[in-house]
Amino acid sequence: MRLRSLLFVPGDRPERFDKAIGSGADAIIIDLEDSVTIANKEKARANALELLSRRSSDLPILIRINPINSGASHLDLAAIAEVKPFAIVLPKAKGAKSVETLFARLQESGGARTPILPIATETPAAIFQLGSYIQVQKLICGLTWGAEDLPAAMGAATSREEDGSYTAPYEVARSLTLFAAHAASVQAIETVYPNFRDLGGLKKYAERGRRDGFTGMMAIHPAQIAPINQAFTPDAAAIAWAERVLEAFQANPEAGAIQLDGKMLDAPHLKLAAEIIASIRDS
Numbered sequence: 001m002r003l004r005s006l007l008f009v010p011g012d013r014p015e016r017f018d019k020a021i022g023s024g025a026d027a028i029i030i031d032l033e034d035s036v037t038i039a040n041k042e043k044a045r046a047n048a049l050e051l052l053s054r055r056s057s058d059l060p061i062l063i064r065i066n067p068i069n070s071g072a073s074h075l076d077l078a079a080i081a082e083v084k085p086f087a088i089v090l091p092k093a094k095g096a097k098s099v100e101t102l103f104a105r106l107q108e109s110g111g112a113r114t115p116i117l118p119i120a121t122e123t124p125a126a127i128f129q130l131g132s133y134i135q136v137q138k139l140i141c142g143l144t145w146g147a148e149d150l151p152a153a154m155g156a157a158t159s160r161e162e163d164g165s166y167t168a169p170y171e172v173a174r175s176l177t178l179f180a181a182h183a184a185s186v187q188a189i190e191t192v193y194p195n196f197r198d199l200g201g202l203k204k205y206a207e208r209g210r211r212d213g214f215t216g217m218m219a220i221h222p223a224q225i226a227p228i229n230q231a232f233t234p235d236a237a238a239i240a241w242a243e244r245v246l247e248a249f250q251a252n253p254e255a256g257a258i259q260l261d262g263k264m265l266d267a268p269h270l271k272l273a274a275e276i277i278a279s280i281r282d283s
Contacts, residue, residue, distance in 0.1 A: 001060065002279055003142070004186060004216045004232035005028050005225050008064075010035040011044025017051055023222035024229060027060035032076050033067075033091050040071060045079035052083040052150040060086035062117065067092040068102050081109040092149070093118035095129025099136040115141035117189070120180065122149035130180040142187035144218060145177035148194075164201060178213055190214040196221035208230035215279075234276045245273035252253050 009016050009266050010131040013033045020028045030051065036044045048063055063085045066072035069092075090102055099116050106114055118141050120130055135144055140254060148172050151159040160172040166174060174191075181188035188208035193202045196219075206217055206228050217228045234242070249260050257266040 001026075003060070005219055005228040006062065006189065006216065007219045007222065007225060008035070008192070012036050012040040012050050014047040014051070017047075019222060021057065021059055021079045024225045025059075025219065025222075026216070026229070027062055027086060029062045029064050029089055030085075031064045032072075033064050041066075041075070044260070045076060049079055049083060049215070052080060052085060060089045062089050064089035064091060065135075068098055068105075074105075077109050083164060084114055087115040087117050090116055090118045091146075092118050092122045092126070094123065094126045095120075096135040097129075099133070099139050103136075104137050115139070117142050117144060119144055119146050120177050121145040123153050124150070127173060127176065131183070133180050133186075134184040137184040137186060140184065140186050142189050143177055143181035143184065144189035145173055145191050147174070153263050160243035164195075164205075167232055182213065188213060188214045190217035192218045192220050194225065195221070196224055199223065200226055203227045203231065234279060238276055239280065242273035242276035245269055246277065 005025045006029055007020050007023055008031050009020045009030045011030050012035075016032075017028075022049055030044075030048045032041065032048065052061060052063075063076070063080060065076040065088055068090060088102065088106070090098060091131045093099065096202060099118060102116055114141055118133070118140060120126055120133070147159040147166065148168065150173060151157070156202045158170075159166055161167055161239050163173075178188050190206070192234075193205045195201060202224055209217055210231050214232075216232055217229055219225055245260065245265060248265070249255070252258055257264055259265070
């Protein structure tokens with residue numbers, strides 16, 4: 001399933017669950033980590049279990065657990081052992097070894113087939129492990145990154161320029177995550193846009209993500225879902241172009257390259273056209 005939009009909801013705010021489910025998001029992420037205080041962790045786990053137990057729709061529900069090397073993650077996994085979320089979001093991931101460790105714990109708790117979505121850039125050491133995710137591609141359903149924890153871990157003032165674009169180190173982290181996801185043949189999920197009131201800025205940010213090759217994006221507020229879904233859904237012009245490209249190649253099965261509208265098209269264009277059409281079917 002291709003996920004255009006994934007909406008975070010704090011696990012200790014169950015009154016927000018139904019609104020999130022009805023937001024139009026392709027998936028929701030119940031957060032047990034950063035948005036939940038230590039005092040509220042147990043309450044959040046109970047809320048997540050209750051939601052997963054009563055869900056009445058096919059909307060994918062993911063659970064973001066606490067870091068795998070923390071005692072809190074054991075409690076998170078134990079709390080949801082009897083139910084199966086769509087996937088586990090793994091924060092502070094450090095490459096394939098982190099995924100393998102979580103997979104082993106899921107096996108112990110009976111959730112061995114639950115896919116994993118690593119947040120792959122939240123520590124400096126994690127950057128050097130991005131290429132390893134191809135080793136565990138069968139265990140993960142995507143790859144995403146974060147622009148908040150990494151600068152905090154490095155003592156950086158911010159990851160962004162005044163215009164909202166990323167400074168050079170964090171642009172590298174974003175790009176490497178994008179390449180790592182595609183190398184592993186999994187979904188590349190863009191990180192959140194923190195200013196949920198700036199829908200114009202969000203629109204540009206999401207469109208840039210789609211342009212660069214991300215397949216979806218995380219959100220922190222229901223108001224962000226419609227612009228994200230629109231950005232990651234091919235428009236009529238793109239669909240029409242893709243259909244014409246496919247038809248042109250189908251009409252010339254022996255041709256490695258064809259002409260269309262005065263331009264030469266070859267295998268990469270054919271692949272892009274096929275992906276555009278596939279994204280419509282999967283959404």
